[in-house]
Amino acid sequence: MTTNTSTQIQLVARPVGWPTHDDFRSVTVELPELAPGEVRVANEFISVDPYMRGRMNDVRSYTPPYALGETMTGGAIGRVVESTSDAHSVGDVVLHQEGWRDVSQGAASGYRVVPELPGVPLSTYLGMLGLTGFTAYLGLLEIAKMKEGEIVFISGAAGAVGTAAGQIARLKGASRVIGSAGTPAKVALLTEKYGYDAAFNYKDAPVRKQLKAAAPDGIDVYFDNVGGDHLEAALSSFNDGGRAALCGAIQDYNATERVAGPSNMSNIVTRGLTLQGFTVGNHFQHYRAFTEEMTGWFRDGKIVFDETVVEGIDNAVEAFFGLMRGENTGKMVVRVGSAA
Template identity: 70%
Template sequence: MTAVQSTQIQLVSRPTGWPTHENFRTVTVELPELEPGQVRVVNEFVSVDPYMRGRMNDVKSYVPPFALNETMTGGAVGRVVESTSDEHPVGSLVSHQLGWRDVAQADAAQFRVMEALDGVPSSAYLGILGMTALTAYVGLQDIAHLRDGDVVFVSGAAGAVGSAVGQIARILGASRVIGSAGSAEKVELLTSKYGFDAAFDYKQGSVREQLAEAAPDGIDVYFDNVGGDHLEAALAEFRDGGRAALCGAISQYNTEGPTPGPNNMANIVTRGLSLVGFTVGNYLDRFPSFAQEMGTWLREGRVQFDETVVDGIENTVDAFLGMLRGENTGKMVVRVGTGS
C-alpha cells in the first residue's frame, strides 16, 4: 500500500514582535493506517486568524500556547477520503481544528459533518457559517446585549468578524452602524455592500475625532476587534449605559513592550459602562441557533460575505502574515486543494 503523506507547518521559535518565516518550517509527515473510529480528511481550506498570534507566545491565556516543533492547529474544512467511522462516511464534508496541513487524520470525534448549502463554498464554514460569524453573533447578543434602536460601532469592520457584526446588528434592530477600516476601498465596501450607515479610514486621522463625527449623538454598543485608540474613542463617545464586547486587540498583538491604555477610563464609572471580554469557545452551545439563523439569512440574501483566498498549503505563513497586516477583505483562507 502506498504511504499517505501530509504536508504540515510547524512553529519552531516564538516570535518577538512581528512573526517571520524563520519562526516556521514545513515538514512532510507519513500517516499511519487508520485505527478503528478514525478518519482521514483531505483539507480544502484552512483558516488563519488573529488569535493564532497570541498562541505563539509562551504566556498564560484562555488556551495553551502552540508547542514548538509541533504542527500548528486551527480551523479547516475538507472531505473524508478514508474512514473507519460509520458517522463519517467517505465523501462527507467536515470541519475541524487540524489546519495548517493538507491531510488530517485523527479520531472521528474531532470532525463535525457539515451540510453543504447550494451556491455556498465550503470555505464559508470557516467564516460566515463558522466560528468567525458565531463570534459576531455571540458578541452582539450574549455580551453586548444589543437592543432595538442601538447605535453600534465596530472596529476592524472590513474583516471577517467585523463585517458579520455590522450586518447582524442591522438585522437585530440597530438604528445606526458605524465601522472603521484601513483603506478607502474597505470603507466604501462597508457602506455599499455590508449595510453600514457610516465608515471611516482610521489611517486618515484621529479615530476619536472621526468617530465623533460619524456618531454625533454617541454610541450604545462597541464591538472591539482592535483595542488601543479605537477603544479610547469608544469610551469617549459612549452614551450612559453603553456596552462593549471586547473580542480582540489586533493593534497590540505584535508590540514588543507594554502599550499605554486609554486615557479616559474614568468614563466607565461616570457613564455606567460595561466592558466585557469574551472568547467564542465558551459559547459553543449557541452554535445550533446561530447556524439555523445564519443559514436563513444567507438564503434570503440578507447577509453578504467576502473572502481573500491564498492558494497552496505552502503559502499559509504568507496568508497569516498578510492577515495580520490587514491585507484581507473578509475572511482570509488558504485553498489547499480542490475546494471551491
C-alpha cells in the same frame, strides 16, 4: 495530491514582535494506517485568524500556546478520503480543528459532518457560517446585548468578524452602524456592500475625532476587534449605560513594548458602562441559535460576504502575515485542495 503523506506547518521559534518565516517550517509526514474509529481527511480550506498570533507566545491565555516543533492547529474543512468510523463515510464534508496541513487524520469524534449548501463555498464554514460568524453574533447579542434602535460602532470592520457583525447589527435593528477600516477601498466597501451607515479610515485622523463626527448622538454598543485608540474613542463616545464586547486587540498583537491603555477609563464609572471580554469557547450553548438564524439569513439572501483566498499550503504562513498586515477583506483562508 497523495493522501498517504501530509504537508504540515510547524512553529519552531517564538516570534518577537512581527513573525518572520524563520519562525516556521514545513514538514512532510508519513501517515500511519487508520486505527478503528478514525478518519483521514483531504483538507480543502484552512483558516488563518488573528488569535493564532497569541498562541505563538508562551503566555497564559484562554487556549494553550502552540508547542515548538509541533504542527499548529486551527479551523479547516475538507472531505473524508478514508474512514474506519461508522459515522463517517468517504466523501463526507467535515469541519475540524486540524488545520495548517493539507491532509489530516485522527479520531472521528473530532470531525463534524456538515451539509453542502447549494451555491455556497465550503470555505464559508470557516467564516460567516462558522466560528467567525458566531463570534460576531455572540458578541453583539449575548455579550453587548444590543437592542433594536441602538447605535453600534465596530472596529476592524472590514475583517471577517467585522463584516459579519455589521450585518447582524443591521438585521437586528440597529438604528446606526459605524465601522472603522484601514484603506479607502475598505471604507467604501463597508457602506456600499455591508450596510454600514458610516465608516472612516482610522489612518486619516485621530479615531476619537472621527468617531465623534460619525456618531454625533453617541454610541450604545461597541464591538472591539482592535483595542488601543479605538477603545479610547469608544469610551469617549459612549452614551450612559453603553456596553462593549471586547473580542480582540489587534493593535497589541505584535507590539514589543507595553501599549498604553485608554486615558479616559473614568468614563466607565461616570457613564455606567459595561465592558466584557469574551471567547466563544465559553458560550457554545448559543451556537444552535446562531446556526439556525444565520442559515435562514443565507437562505433569504440577506447576508453577503467576502473572502481573501491564498492558494497552497506552502503559502499558508505568508497568508497569515498578510492577515496581520490587514491585506484581507472579509475572511482570510488558504485553499489547500480542490474547491467545491
